Amino acid sequence: xxxxxxxxxxxxxxxxxxxxxxxxxxxxxxxxxxxxxxxxxxxxxxxxxxxxxxxxxxxxxxxxxxxxxxxxxxxxxxxxxxxxxxxxxxxxxxxxxxxxxxxxxxxxxxxxxxxxxxxxxxxxxxxxxxxxxxxxxxxxxxxxxxxxxxxxxxxxxxxxxxxxxxxxxxxxxxxxxxxxxxxxxxxxxxxxxxxxxxxxxxxxxxxxxxxxxxxxxxxxxxxxxxxxxxxxxxxxxxxxxxxxxxxxxxxxxxxxxxxxxxxxxxxxxxxxxxxxxxxxxxxxxxxxxxxxxxxxxxxxxxxxxxxxxxxxxxxxxxxxxxxxxxxxxxxxxxxxx
Amino acid sequence: xxxxxxxxxxxxxxxxxxxxxxxxxxxxxxxxxxxxxxxxxxxxxxxxxxxxxxxxxxxxxxxxxxxxxxxxxxxxxxxxxxxxxxxxxxxxxxxxxxxxxxxxxxxxxxxxxxxxxxxxxxxxxxxxxxxxxxxxxxxxxxxxxxxxxxxxxxxxxxxxxxxxxxxxxxxxxxxxxxxxxxxxxxxxxxxxxxxxxxxxxxxxxxxxxxxxxxxxxxxxxxxxxxxxxxxxxxxxxxxxxxxxxxxxxxxxxxxxxxxxxxxxxxxxxxxxxxxxxxxxxxxxxxxxxxxxxxxxxxxxxxxxxxxxxxxxxxxxxxxxxxxxxxxxxxxx
Ligand SMILES: Nc1ncnc2c1ncn2[C@@H]1O[C@H](COP(=O)(O)OP(=O)(O)O)[C@@H](O)[C@H]1O
Ligand SMILES: [Mg+2]
Numbered sequence: 124x125x126x127x128x129x130x131x132x133x134x135x136x137x138x139x140x141x142x143x144x145x146x147x148x149x150x151x152x153x154x155x156x157x158x159x160x161x162x163x164x165x166x167x168x169x170x171x172x173x174x175x176x177x178x179x180x181x182x183x184x185x186x187x188x189x190x191x192x193x194x195x196x197x198x199x200x201x202x203x204x205x206x207x208x209x210x211x212x213x214x215x216x217x218x219x220x221x222x223x224x225x226x227x228x229x230x231x232x233x234x235x236x237x238x239x240x241x242x243x244x245x246x247x248x249x250x251x252x253x254x255x256x257x258x259x260x261x262x263x264x265x266x267x268x269x270x271x272x273x274x275x276x277x278x279x280x281x282x283x284x285x286x287x288x289x290x291x292x293x294x295x296x297x298x299x300x301x302x303x304x305x306x307x308x309x310x311x312x313x314x315x316x317x318x319x320x321x322x323x324x325x326x327x328x329x330x331x332x333x334x335x336x337x338x339x340x341x342x343x344x345x346x347x348x349x350x351x352x353x354x355x356x357x358x359x360x361x362x363x364x365x366x367x368x369x370x371x372x373x374x375x376x377x378x379x380x381x382x383x384x385x386x387x388x389x390x391x392x393x394x395x396x397x398x399x400x401x402x403x404x405x406x407x408x409x410x411x412x413x414x415x416x417x418x419x420x421x422x423x424x425x426x427x428x429x430x431x432x433x434x435x436x437x438x439x440x441x442x443x444x445x446x447x448x449x450x451x452x453x454x455x456x457x458x459x460x
Numbered sequence: 461x462x463x464x465x466x467x468x469x470x471x472x473x474x475x476x477x478x479x480x481x482x483x484x485x486x487x488x489x490x491x492x493x494x495x496x497x498x499x500x501x502x503x504x505x506x507x508x509x510x511x512x513x514x515x516x517x518x519x520x521x522x523x524x525x526x527x528x529x530x531x532x533x534x535x536x537x538x539x540x541x542x543x544x545x546x547x548x549x550x551x552x553x554x555x556x557x558x559x560x561x562x563x564x565x566x567x568x569x570x571x572x573x574x575x576x577x578x579x580x581x582x583x584x585x586x587x588x589x590x591x592x593x594x595x596x597x598x599x600x601x602x603x604x605x606x607x608x609x610x611x612x613x614x615x616x617x618x619x620x621x622x623x624x625x626x627x628x629x630x631x632x633x634x635x636x637x638x639x640x641x642x643x644x645x646x647x648x649x650x651x652x653x654x655x656x657x658x659x660x661x662x663x664x665x666x667x668x669x670x671x672x673x674x675x676x677x678x679x680x681x682x683x684x685x686x687x688x689x690x691x692x693x694x695x696x697x698x699x700x701x702x703x704x705x706x707x708x709x710x711x712x713x714x715x716x717x718x719x720x721x722x723x724x725x726x727x728x729x730x731x732x733x734x735x736x737x738x739x740x741x742x743x744x745x746x747x748x749x750x751x752x753x754x755x756x757x758x759x760x761x762x763x764x765x766x767x768x769x770x771x772x773x774x775x776x777x778x779x780x781x782x783x784x785x786x787x788x789x790x791x792x
Pocket of ligand 2: 508509510549621622
């Protein structure tokens, strides 16, 4: 407990951590301020006009669908001017992900229900980066400056010392991420209420937002542990940064190209980014034209395959867990100079 | 007396891609008993820091047996860690913290009451500088802070690696007084150094290491006595004639500078009688006692390789503040 308290003090005193927190607050303030400045509460005229436009757009969709069906069945002559898909169900309004709503026709009006998810994604992306960098620099700087050696002279139990550091890091990052996201969403909710539209904030909305939030926090923790583990293995903060850059260039770009050239099947499965996306969104669909090659149901083969959140999470956990375990194993025996 | 530190046959090899295999410590033995202020003397690169690191569990020894306060190290070191204060090579502190905050943090991590921080700052003479940032400290002040951190635990055993580095002469003297007062209070101290005069002044016991091996150990005066060659420095008006007279009296003598060095005489009066009988009056007659420096140079083999010819008369160091860097001599 004492160790954790001391570590917490060290962590919060790190210049780099302070800088990242300032950046977070700054990015947050800028986003909120520009949103606030560019939004206003719609008056009755705007509202009714937007409602009318949305209703018309929905009618248009329906009409197009009906026309498509009519042409297919031959009730109407084929029209060369307009394009219709061969399968009219593709444009069936009932099968669309989302239909036009009045909010789409209110320029300059911030709609919380519509914007909350993308805003949250942005915050999570920042926090993932934050966690990775802070995790790496926290242990990296301590290893290079001899802070760890100092501590080990006091507490000659290496695994306890390293575990206290990792635990403190994860706890602090989690608290900060929770706090940041709650303040962040609350601020935009207030903007929606006061200078825009709250939108449809029903149970479905909160459930799906909550799910993204929870999965995002898990990702933030995984990134922090990963940065910590790689920096421990490489003895330097820069090891983690280098590994990240090398992975992005060599694997996500280079290997992806090679896999395409050699016609590997489902090459997206080899990419960490696919699993991150699949985990964060609760699943992801990828396209591979080869899936259709030699397929018997050819005209109907779409060439898509999905990754669900569970295998994606398992992949991320295995990689982070494996590297963390390796970091502890190496740290237990290594010469600390 | 009970052993506070025991090291037997310690061996440590470093492997690196660039310089290959390097044996840093090669079958080294060390015995420090309770209440000693034990000097651990050796030129730069002789393996002092590596030995202390291995003892404190920071590097893994290839082989050897070590105990600290009776517990095998590093396996059971955690049992006694609370009674061992140590610094190994100048520790780096977090520059943004004040000295006080640095120590408070360590005190917390080690479960020491925070009130102890002011006491140790006072002990090392940083009392009124404790609320300044460490990055503004001079090398000597950082060194004091390091010693303060080792003292926080109120240790029974204090291990200091080159604590006098960067200290000014007054600082070295204060450090010496501090160690003496600690020893008087029953603390066992192991101080490593390449600074000879310092060890001779502070320590009652010494172990000399050279190229990873122990070359001498014991009470400082005994180590010196073992190397007493019973030489005399003699100044007379006509050195050449004096040498002839002494040779005639079957004594070994050589001219060195403006003086004579006579060896193998246990009784100095013989020399003054032989010369006086021939009308050569002795102006100065000094027994050449070995100091730790010459013993050290002899043992570590630095003497022969020294690029600077040393004169007999220069052999004793100005007391206290002498800082001799033997690295060049040894590696040459
Ligand atoms: N991490 C290391 N890697 C390779 N060689 C090392 C390392 N640490 C020390 N050495 C070598 O071990 C020898 C002893 O070094 P050290 O114990 O630091 O000497 P001292 O403290 O007596 O000056 C030196 O030759 C040094 O170059
Ligand atoms: Mg050293």
